Amino acid sequence: MDKWENNKAWFLVMPVCAFVAFSAIIPLMTVVNYSVQDIIGPGAHVFVGTDWFNKVLHDYRLHDALWRQFLFSGLVLLIEMPLGILIALAMPKRGWGVPFSLVTLALPLLIPWNTIGTIWFIFTRPDIGLFGSAINSLGVAFDHTRRPLDAWATLVLMEAWHWTPLVALLAYAGLRAIPEVYYQAAKIDGASPWATFYYIQLPKMRGVLTIALLLRFMDSFLIYAEPFVLTGGGPGNATTFLSIYVVKLALGQFDLGPAAAISLIYFLIVLLLSFIFYQVLQRVGKGEKA
């Protein structure tokens, strides 16, 4: 599977580079600038080198927030990826069920994120919400405003509700792009449904599943609006993820220097992990093909 070598392909990539670089480079360099300066007022700033980085790296609240973020992303990925693939496999291939399923899956994705937090806040309230009162009437004490575990369950459930459709839609489109001949070949060979899934569907979906996993990792690791509205990082600091902590620092105390330093560290963590995921997934795919 060697690709054609041709540097003229750059011409096809140029427009994309121009549009993305336009908004990417200057803001990123400005944030790098903030992170090495102490900004006292407009036009008044002092170069402080790596002071902010040293300071934030020794901040134990930051470490706690980071571990919460890891836990949250891990849980969310473990639920959303398999569930999304299962939904895609179960979805109808023709008839009126197709548009119905597609539109239904799209519904949660189209609501602005802070609105999702607000709706779920009411939806899970034990006194006036459907979910909260239903759970309570089953005899389970549930209150996401007071009990950390309930707050976590609510957030993970909300995130799974919100984003599993993204995985499902991608996986479904990936499944539909597999040519019929592959299935016919599998049928002739007498392959079981599991073998068909493992040797045909899964490898053919590698591309879309890679992007689905990376997207879900990045976005759940950077999640802000929904937990901010739903729990506000509480009860206590139980759901103060790294993203919430950074914004508290940036906007709450107008401390641009440390906030920029954390943002860059945050960015590098996401980058590193995404890179590892990407490399591993590429290897796995290649191995299966051989």
Add this chain to the structure above:
Amino acid sequence: MKGKKKTIALVIYFGLLFLPIYWMINMSLRTNADILASFALFPIDLTFANYIKIFTDASWYSGYINSMIYVSINTLISLATALPAAYAFSRYQFMGDKHLFFWLLTNRMAPAAVFALPFFQLYSALHLIDTHIAVALAHCLFNIPLAVWILEGFMSGIPREIDETAFIDGYSFPRFFITIFIPLIRAGVGVTAFFCFMFSWVELLLARTLTVTDAKPIVATMTRTISATGLDYGLLAAAGVLTIVPGALVIWFVRNYMAKGFALGRV
């Protein structure tokens, strides 16, 4: 037998998925005081006041129009630039291709909050603040990489013999690309168009930072429901129900692209 079980599981999932949406619709048909006062499975004192307010108040409905303008511009730019780029990444080897491909995605990886101020400064310097094009351009930052990655995944699934056969048959590149290649990956194009629309539609921070009044998006208008007297949940829920509509129409239009597979060997 097995197909039936699948369908039942799917119907249960869709039922659960619909519950929070139902609750939002329920809330949108009640007054704020009523929502906060008591639990009601169905709206008892049915009111359309929340919807009437949105449809008669220009500061509300113009938000939907503004959002639709810049989201459409963004989706078109993203698809038009990402299609050729994704083809290059899936077919050719060129200097720096792997680095460039991954760099694109890194633009989705930074926590946005600290970037709001630099974005405002950049677009002020270019005199683009409060225009639709500013938001459309800013959203390219995360939508173009997404589009390139999704489309590349679909294109790599197409055997390269198809390209070779077409070129031997004397097709020019643009003609091959538009009449043969794009139809082959229409599932990918459909899903990409929908995701570009969706991510641009719900993005709040940049859209709010770059607009004042003339291009103010609906997501920014919706944050106004938080006032000194607390949150107007009914109004917010009604606005939320209405934000679903345009995107649902988009996926309705691309449904055939997403659902239809293709048969190889039609070249």
